[in-house]
Amino acid sequence: MTTTTKSAAPASSYKPDADGRLLEVDDLHVEFHTPDGIARAINGVSFDLHEGETLAILGESGSGKSVTAQAIMGILDMPPAVIPSGSIRYCGQDLLTMPEEQRRKVRGPEISMIFQDALSSLNPTFPVGWQIGEMFRQHRGMNKSDAYAQAVRLMERVAIPAAKERVKSYPHQFSGGMRQRIMIAMAIALDPAVLIADEPTTALDVTVQAQIMALLAELQEERKMGLILITHDLGVVADVADRAAVMYAGRIVARAGIEDLYAQPAHPYTRGLLESIPRLDQKGQTLAAIGGLPPNLTRIPQGCAFNPRCRMAQDICRTELPALRQVGQQQSACHFAEEVLNG
Numbered sequence: 001m002t003t004t005t006k007s008a009a010p011a012s013s014y015k016p017d018a019d020g021r022l023l024e025v026d027d028l029h030v031e032f033h034t035p036d037g038i039a040r041a042i043n044g045v046s047f048d049l050h051e052g053e054t055l056a057i058l059g060e061s062g063s064g065k066s067v068t069a070q071a072i073m074g075i076l077d078m079p080p081a082v083i084p085s086g087s088i089r090y091c092g093q094d095l096l097t098m099p100e101e102q103r104r105k106v107r108g109p110e111i112s113m114i115f116q117d118a119l120s121s122l123n124p125t126f127p128v129g130w131q132i133g134e135m136f137r138q139h140r141g142m143n144k145s146d147a148y149a150q151a152v153r154l155m156e157r158v159a160i161p162a163a164k165e166r167v168k169s170y171p172h173q174f175s176g177g178m179r180q181r182i183m184i185a186m187a188i189a190l191d192p193a194v195l196i197a198d199e200p201t202t203a204l205d206v207t208v209q210a211q212i213m214a215l216l217a218e219l220q221e222e223r224k225m226g227l228i229l230i231t232h233d234l235g236v237v238a239d240v241a242d243r244a245a246v247m248y249a250g251r252i253v254a255r256a257g258i259e260d261l262y263a264q265p266a267h268p269y270t271r272g273l274l275e276s277i278p279r280l281d282q283k284g285q286t287l288a289a290i291g292g293l294p295p296n297l298t299r300i301p302q303g304c305a306f307n308p309r310c311r312m313a314q315d316i317c318r319t320e321l322p323a324l325r326q327v328g329q330q331q332s333a334c335h336f337a338e339e340v341l342n343g
């Protein structure tokens with residue numbers, strides 16, 4: 001016997017493995033072939049994501065966070081991007097070798113993303129409800145009025161006041177925080193198993209940032225999503241993430257449970273980021289506590305890529321690439337991780 005409960009979301013044919021693992025990125029490399037040379041944006045990134053888990057990906061601008069997300073979503077422009085090696089498995093299936101037609105059915109219904117420039121990616125010429133409804137018309141073949149009804153339901157879910165009255169309003173009639181809620185509504189519309197939020201609060205003021213983070217955490221909990229929170233701002237994710245991976249020059253240089261990472265970082269770069277928290281929202285500024293700038297990715301320094309900016313750098317740091325290794329409860333790619341960890 002089948003039940004006749006009406007649901008917007010058909011059952012997914014993708015199932016996580018026995019450990020609840022949804023996503024498995026393994027030794028991913030991405031490079032951009034540009035007139036100035038080959039920019040090595042991602043240089044062997046590996047991580048996984050389980051259902052019901054929030055992973056923060058942290059690092060300064062240019063460290064490769066968005067490129068990692070775009071590779072997972074399958075929206076990199078190739079060329080100029082090239083993926084010379086690595087795999088990205090979703091529920092065991094490699095997205096990088098999947099036929100485009102199948103991939104399209106993953107993007108949106110299974111893995112969804114809130115883009116870094118979310119506030120400007122709403123179309124100014126269509127009502128917001130129409131744009132949310134697009135997800136249902138396109139992926140579920142719904143008619144206009146059913147899609148609008150779904151849009152109202154989602155707008156209510158992301159706590160937009162007077163959703164029914166405002167479903168046909170245009171983007172400019174909403175505040176920045178409300179527009180971000182609309183983007184979140186679109187991203188969760190098809191009930192994805194994985195949600196990637198790329199700098200979801202960057203353009204918002206501090207109070208609204210906290211509200212958006214709380215909303216994402218609530219939705220993640222409710223839907224048992226795997227959530228990847230990408231940010232340069234270590235100040236906004238401490239309360240919502242379970243684990244964090246810190247990126248520098250296209251590598252993960254530190255990995256830890258969120259509390260350990262903040263309490264006792266095991267990499268000098270993480271320590272610098274933490275000491276810089278109040279200044280990190282000033283885009284393009286040199287980090288107070290670190291100094292210097294991230295490397296040009298066409299000429300990444302020998303040894304540890306962070307060595308020119310590191311107060312602890314020794315000869316070995318300029319010659320030998322440090323592997324990501326276990327140090328206490330954390331992982332760190334620093335030759336002197338023990339010393340960093342112990343203060």
Ligand SMILES: Nc1ncnc2c1ncn2[C@@H]1O[C@H](COP(=O)(O)OP(=O)(O)O)[C@@H](O)[C@H]1O
Nearest residue numbers: 032039041060061062063064065066067080297
């Ligand atoms: N379309 C592109 N063409 C050339 N280089 C790119 C392109 N997109 C990204 N990159 C390179 O990849 C690096 C990482 O970018 P990105 O992932 O956006 O950093 P972030 O950590 O700030 O999100 C950039 O510094 C840039 O050098």
Ligand SMILES: [Mg+2]
Nearest residue numbers: 065066067116
């Ligand atoms: Mg980015």
